[in-house]
Structures are given as structure tokens and as C-alpha cells.
Amino acid sequence: xxxxxxxxxxxxxxxxxxxxxxxxxxxxxxxxxxxxxxxxxxxxxxxxxxxxxxxxxxxxxxxxxxxxxxxxxxxxxxxxxxxxxxxxxxxxxxxxxxxxxxxxxxxxxxxxxxxxxxxxxxxxxxxxxxxxxxxxxxxxxxxxxxxxxxxxxxxxxxxxxxxxxxxxxxxxxxxxxxxxxxxxxxxxxxxxxxxxxxxxxxxxxxxxxxxxxxxxxxxxxxxxxxxxxxxxxxxxxxxxxxxxxxxxxxxxxxxxxxxxxxxxxxxxxxxxxxxxxxxxxxxxxxxxxxxxxxxxxxxxxxxxxxxxxxxxxxxxxxxxxxxxxxxxxxxxxxxxxxxxxxxxxxxxxxxxxxxxxxxxxxxxxxxxxxxxxxxxxxxxxxxxxxxxxxxxxxxxxxxxxxxxxxxxxxxxxxx
Numbered sequence: 001x002x003x004x005x006x007x008x009x010x011x012x013x014x015x016x017x018x019x020x021x022x023x024x025x026x027x028x029x030x031x032x033x034x035x036x037x038x039x040x041x042x043x044x045x046x047x048x049x050x051x052x053x054x055x056x057x058x059x060x061x062x063x064x065x066x067x068x069x070x071x072x073x074x075x076x077x078x079x080x081x082x083x084x085x086x087x088x089x090x091x092x093x094x095x096x097x098x099x100x101x102x103x104x105x106x107x108x109x110x111x112x113x114x115x116x117x118x119x120x121x122x123x124x125x126x127x128x129x130x131x132x133x134x135x136x137x138x139x140x141x142x143x144x145x146x147x148x149x150x151x152x153x154x155x156x157x158x159x160x161x162x163x164x165x166x167x168x169x170x171x172x173x174x175x176x177x178x179x180x181x182x183x184x185x186x187x188x189x190x191x192x193x194x195x196x197x198x199x200x201x202x203x204x205x206x207x208x209x210x211x212x213x214x215x216x217x218x219x220x221x222x223x224x225x226x227x228x229x230x231x232x233x234x235x236x237x238x239x240x241x242x243x244x245x246x247x248x249x250x251x252x253x254x255x256x257x258x259x260x261x262x263x264x265x266x267x268x269x270x271x272x273x274x275x276x277x278x279x280x281x282x283x284x285x286x287x288x289x290x291x292x293x294x295x296x297x298x299x300x301x302x303x304x305x306x307x308x309x310x311x312x313x314x315x316x317x318x319x320x321x322x323x324x325x326x327x328x329x330x331x332x333x334x335x336x337x338x339x340x341x342x343x344x345x346x347x348x349x350x351x352x353x354x355x356x357x358x359x360x361x362x363x364x365x366x367x368x369x370x371x372x373x374x375x376x377x378x379x380x381x382x383x384x385x386x387x388x389x390x391x392x393x394x395x396x397x398x399x400x401x402x403x404x405x406x407x408x409x410x411x412x413x414x415x
Contacts, residue, residue: 005057009328012050016326019043023314023322032314044310051326051334055343058330059154092118093141100230101223103380103389140376140393144231148374148393151239157303157344158250158262159243161362162399170208170371170396177202177402206369208396209249209258213241215379220387234376238393250368250399251346262366263348263355265401269408276413278350280308280357282315282323284410285337288359291408296361301333301340303358305347312336353414360407371396 022040026032032040086094095111104112115138140148153159167173188194216237222228253261269291270284292300304312315323317337325335333340339359348354379390401407 002057002061005054005061005330008050008054008057009326009330012047012054012326013328015043015046015050019047019313020322023316024320030314044313047313047326048306048310061330089142093143096138096141096144097231099138100234100376100378100389100391104378105380138376138378140374144235145374147231147235148239148242149370151236152243152246152395155240155243155247157342157346158247158362158366158399159368161301161303161342162250162262162366162368163363163402164368164370166370166372167208168372172208173206173369174203175206175367175369175400175402177204177400177404204260204400204402206367206400207398208369208371209398211242211245211395211397213238213393216391217383217386217388218391220389223389234391234393238376238391242393242395246395246397247344248346250366251344252348253399255400259397259399260401261399262362262401262407263358263409265404266355266358266360266365266407266409267404268355268411269359271411272413274413274415277352277415278412279311280315280350280410280412282317285312285315285323285357288357288408288410289337289339292360293405296364296406299361299363300359301342301362302336303342303344303347303362304356305345305349306343307349308347308356309334309341309343311350350412352412354412355409356412357410358407359410362407364403365401365406366399367402368399369397 019040022032022036022043025036091111092114095107095114098107098111099115104115118139186195216234218230218233222233223230249259249261251261252263253259255261255264270288272280272284276284289297289300309324313322313324317323323336324341327334333342335341342362347358348356350356375394377392377394379392383390
């Protein structure tokens with residue numbers, strides 16, 4: 001753990017201890033009043049700030065852990081008499097970034113041929129009509145793709161918790177769905193024929209929707225300045241944009257011309273009582289947990305927005321213990337009733353009939369399909385009157401509920 005992250009976690013823990021003391025002074029109805037209410041609100045704001053900074057620092061740590069060794073050549077060996085032949089991957093990486101900085105027409109002919117040949121090879125793996133090589137689009141180098149995908153993950157909670165599969169082709173994929181928890185084995189008597197119990201398999205269709213980062217403009221000065229990490233800049237901005245829209249659709253997608261979101265497909269496990277349009281109780285959360293088969297509870301966690309987490313912070317169990325506890329370890333999520341809590345800002349806010357909280361084993365419940373071969377399209381001439389180049393990334397993806405029994409939703413009351 002780096003020093004900054006350690007200090008942030010310790011500071012958040014101190015604020016939380018102060019909040020617990022304030023909450024212990026609540027009146028007989030559980031309400032925090034007067035000066036304590038003002039102190040609670042200030043502390044709650046500080047807690048959110050520390051939490052946001054901890055998430056940003058953890059995100060930076062994850063991005064720093066991505067292998068970037070293939071983006072830069074190793075230091076020269078003075079005792080070496082003959083340079084080693086660069087690999088195809090390294091030659092493609094060099095050609096790709098020369099194209100980004102200088103444009104396709106201004107790079108060496110051999111590098112241009114390598115880019116075009118690789119683009120055509122990649123096109124054969126994709127469905128008809130989606131190749132973009134002739135329009136200036138090229139499959140990004142593996143090391144850059146790692147950085148791009150890692151950035152997408154940090155801005156998309158669903159990519160971190162769901163099952164993710166990668167395919168070379170974008171053709172429609174029939175994916176099996178399964179809930180076998182109701183079926184059990186049996187004792188077999190001697191000389192007795194074994195009975196048959198079929199697995200109730202269903203199917204869901206995984207398509208490959210084309211997602212775009214939209215256009216990002218960069219000046220020639222930035223692109224050609226050797227001190228600027230162009231790879232990091234593009235990976236961060238393009239990955240953030242695609243990560244946000246993917247997470248939105250994987251969470252609340254309608255299933256019509258976009259992925260079927262996990263909230264959309266999740267069964268309601270507990271509905272709040274009348275009057276709970278913007279609240280949840282301890283008993284509601286206990287009932288939500290118990291609406292999941294124990295087979296899925298071992299790897300289960302909560303998923304909710306920051307606003308819903310704020311409502312839970314004030315809750316206690318029957319022994320007066322807080323339901324929410326902040327994490328004191330890097331990489332370990334905050335917890336609710338002992339289960340990890342994933343903050344997903346695309347989760348619906350608490351409102352009438354809203355499925356505002358999910359609980360379950362998300363890797364078992366939801367599958368995400370990514371078509372490998374992220375493409376980067378460059379606009380070399382269109383913005384040259386401003387001495388700028390344009391960049392746009394494409395990622396093909398889809399997602400669907402694969403085991404509805406593994407996740408349940410808490411729905412706020414209608415009135």
C-alpha cells in the first residue's frame with residue numbers, strides 16, 4: 001500500500017468513528033437532531049470525499065500495474081554487437097504509434113504495409129461490414145489494449161464483477177442460461193437403474209453492439225512531444241468514455257438494440273413497505289440476502305449507488321451495530337452486513353418502484369461478451385486547419401443475464 005492511500009484510508013476510518021459516536025446519540029426514534037445533525041452531515045460529506053479519493057488512488061494503482069514494457073524498447077546493451085530482430089508485435093506497435101503521431105501517409109512504406117496487412121487480416125475475423133482498415137482504423141497493439149481495457153474496467157463496475165468472455169468474431173452467439181439449484185442427487189440402491197434428471201438449459205443471444213468513444217482531438221504539438229505519454233492519454237480518455245456507456249447498458253440496458261442490463265433482468269427479492277420510496281431498513285436487507293439460495297451467498301455482494309449507500313450508513317442491526325463498514329484494506333470493498341458492497345453509479349436511485357439495490361453472485365448471474373480487436377480510427381486531415389488529429393475507438397460488446405437465480409433486487413415501495 002502506498003503512503004498516500006494508507007493515509008486516506010486511516011482518515012476515512014477516523015471520520016467513520018466520529019459518525020458512529022454521533023449516531024449513538026440519536027433520540028428514541030433513531031433521529032439525529034440539532035448540532036449532531038449538522039456534525040453528521042459534515043462528516044458524511046467528508047466520508048464521501050475520502051471514499052472518492054481512495055477509489056481514484058486505487059484506480060491509479062491498478063493502472064500503474066498494467067504491463068507497459070512492450071510500449072518502450074529495452075535499454076541498449078553497450079556490449080551487444082548485433083541487434084536482435086524485433087518481434088512482429090513490436091514492429092506493429094512501432095508502426096502503429098508512428099502512424100498516430102505522423103499520419104499514415106508520412107510513415108515508412110514498410111510500416112504502412114504492415115499496418116494495412118494486419119488490418120485486413122483482422123477484418124476477416126469480424127462480421128461483414130464492420131472492418132474499418134481502409135477508413136483509417138487499425139487494431140490497437142496488445143499492450144495499448146491492456147491499458148484501454150483496464151481503464152474501461154475502472155469506470156465500469158459491471159466489468160469487474162461479471163463473467164467476461166472474449167471472442168474473435170462478432171457473429172451472434174447463443175449462450176446457455178442455467179439454474180440447476182433445485183435439482184439434487186440421490187442414493188442409488190444395488191441393482192437399480194439410475195434415474196434421469198435433465199438440466200434445464202435455456203439460451204440467450206449475445207450480439208456485438210458497436211460502441212464508440214466518440215471523437216477525441218489532440219494537437220500535433222501534444223502528439224509529437226516525446227515528453228507526453230500519448231499512449232496513456234488516449235487509453236485513458238477513450239477507455240473512460242467506452243467504459244461509462246458499457247457500464248450503463250450492462251446495468252440498466254433495455255435489451256432492445258442494446259444489452260439486457262442486470263437490473264432489467266433481475267427478479268425482485270424484497271419490496272419495501274409502504275412509505276419506503278426513498279429508504280430501506282435492516283429487515284429489508286436481511287430479507288434480500290435470504291431471497292438468494294445459500295449456494296450463491298458465498299460469493300455474493302451488494303451493488304448500489306452512492307446515494308443508496310448514504311441511506312444505509314445510518315442503519316444499525318438489532319444489536320446496535322452499523323450495517324455499513326468502511327474497508328481498511330486496499331482492494332477490499334466496503335461491506336454491508338459482512339458482504340462486499342460495489343458502488344455502481346448507474347444503479348437506479350431510490351425512488352418509487354426503483355430496483356435500487358442488487359444482491360447476489362454477479363459472476364454467476366451475468367455474462368459480458370467483448371469482441372477482441374479494439375479498433376482505433378484516426379482522422380489525419382479533417383482537423384489539420386487547427387493542427388489537430390482526431391481519434392475514435394470502437395469496442396463491440398453485449399451482455400445478458402445467464403443465471404437469474406444468482407441475483408435478486410430490492411425494490412422501493414410504489415407509494
